[in-house]
Amino acid sequence: MLESLISKAKQTNFMYLQALGELGKSQRQIQQGSPPTEVFESLLRSSVLNMNCPFKTMRFQGYLLNASVWQTYGCNTLAKLFTHEVINNSDPSPEDRVIAICQLADNHISHGNYMDAFEILAKSKVHFNGMRKAVSQWVFCFEKLMYQKSFNR
Secondary structure: OHHHHHHHHHHHHHHHHHHHHHHHHHHHHHHHOOOHHHHHHHHHHHHHHHHOOOOHHHHHHHHHHHHHHHHHOOOHHHHHHHHHHHHOOOOOOHHHHHHHHHHHHHHHHHOOOHHHHHHHHHHHHHHHOOOHHHHHHHHHHHHHHHHHHHHOO
């Protein structure tokens, strides 16, 4: 019984490393301008590996990367879907949640919906009190929104 638990733990850790490798690979492919099919193939492999992985942070970071990729390639509906998957779940870290909120606000900004972006950021502000890293990310997102709005009046 002990050996089976040890082998299961090793297998779980191996899947975690494989999923992390696939996420890194897809991130590199995005930066290098690889074709979308290659990027999405790596993201799909990572998602499949994350389904069996007990580490939830990997799953949410995969969702955030999926949202970024879909927004980059012009499918805002799927970008919002992956973003809401992180926002509406109770398990992500505060940093992952604030990144998702900022991605959602950024999606609204890219379509000129500044009031919706302001509303999203205003509602989310109270969730990050006392969490220094999350607050600094939220402030950066808010400053970016103000900067974009000042140029596009």
